[in-house]
Amino acid sequence: MALRRPMVAGNWKMNGSSALAQELFKKFAVKLQNDSAEVVLCPPAIYLESVRQLLEANKEALNGCLVRMGAQNLSQHDFGAYTGEISGQMLKDSGCRYVIVGHSERRRMYGETSDIVAEKFAAAQKHGLTPILCVGESGPAREARRTFEVIAEELDVVIEKNGTMAFDNAIIAYEPLWAVGTGKSATPEQAQEVHAFIRRRLSEVSPFIGENVRILYGGSVTPSNAADLFAQPDVDGGLIGGASLNSTEFLTLCSIAMSA
Numbered sequence: 001m002a003l004r005r006p007m008v009a010g011n012w013k014m015n016g017s018s019a020l021a022q023e024l025f026k027k028f029a030v031k032l033q034n035d036s037a038e039v040v041l042c043p044p045a046i047y048l049e050s051v052r053q054l055l056e057a058n059k060e061a062l063n064g065c066l067v068r069m070g071a072q073n074l075s076q077h078d079f080g081a082y083t084g085e086i087s088g089q090m091l092k093d094s095g096c097r098y099v100i101v102g103h104s105e106r107r108r109m110y111g112e113t114s115d116i117v118a119e120k121f122a123a124a125q126k127h128g129l130t131p132i133l134c135v136g137e138s139g140p141a142r143e144a145r146r147t148f149e150v151i152a153e154e155l156d157v158v159i160e161k162n163g164t165m166a167f168d169n170a171i172i173a174y175e176p177l178w179a180v181g182t183g184k185s186a187t188p189e190q191a192q193e194v195h196a197f198i199r200r201r202l203s204e205v206s207p208f209i210g211e212n213v214r215i216l217y218g219g220s221v222t223p224s225n226a227a228d229l230f231a232q233p234d235v236d237g238g239l240i241g242g243a244s245l246n247s248t249e250f251l252t253l254c255s256i257a258m259s260a
């Protein structure tokens with residue numbers, strides 16, 4: 001078993017259906033062979049209950065394979081007059097283990113600042129969820145050679161509020177904005193370079209955290225590029241958008257992670 005168990009997390013975004021969940025579980029029961037990788041489904045909140053029921057109903061068929069559930073977002077608040085929001089406690093109550101925090105689509109389209117992201121990270125942990133913290137630079141930032149600077153800023157705000165040790169119970173996802181939903185993935189070398197940078201930065205404070213935190217790559221991962229990406233020493237799997245909506249492709253990605 002690798003030091004860090006690979007993870008494949010499917011971020012459905014505002015896509016999918018309960019039928020997709022059923023289809024996935026039918027295939028999981030047949031195709032997932034072992035627990036050498038962890039599989040996470042992050043459907044829209046309205047489908048969390050369907051996925052929870054499928055997890056329960058397929059417990060035996062999954063035979064120890066690690067399939068878990070995550071949400072795509074949470075409120076930074078515990079409860080109250082926040083129409084349309086969902087708290088960490090509610091997600092925990094619904095059977096979530098993980099929650100994506102700071103996805104670039106939320107930062108860009110819903111005004112989530114790094115401070116809000118840091119609060120959401122704290123709220124997730126407070127309620128017993130493991131945050132999957134997304135960081136990543138834009139295309140222009142990369143062209144201006146500001147990749148490390150942007151990633152460091154995004155990380156540091158979360159570290160300042162929560163401390164480096166908080167990453168003992170967190171996952172990081174490197175998702176360069178120019179690769180998200182564009183069909184243009186980072187090369188394995190580009191991903192590895194940034195993953196190593198993130199690991200080093202955490203190692204400066206805690207070598208233990210640096211060595212153990214799982215860092216996923218996200219951005220146009222498909223069955224044709226996943227093996228090379230997942231084979232990088234600091235890439236511990238993927239956060240998958242588009243390809244997580246196709247059950248055959250998603251299962252292929254899970255198999256690749258299992259043999260990475």
Ligand SMILES: O=C(CO)COP(=O)(O)O
Pocket residue numbers: 011103175179180181182183218219220221239240241242243
């Ligand atoms: O944003 C992503 C996952 O969170 C990546 O999306 P794509 O895999 O569709 O590029």
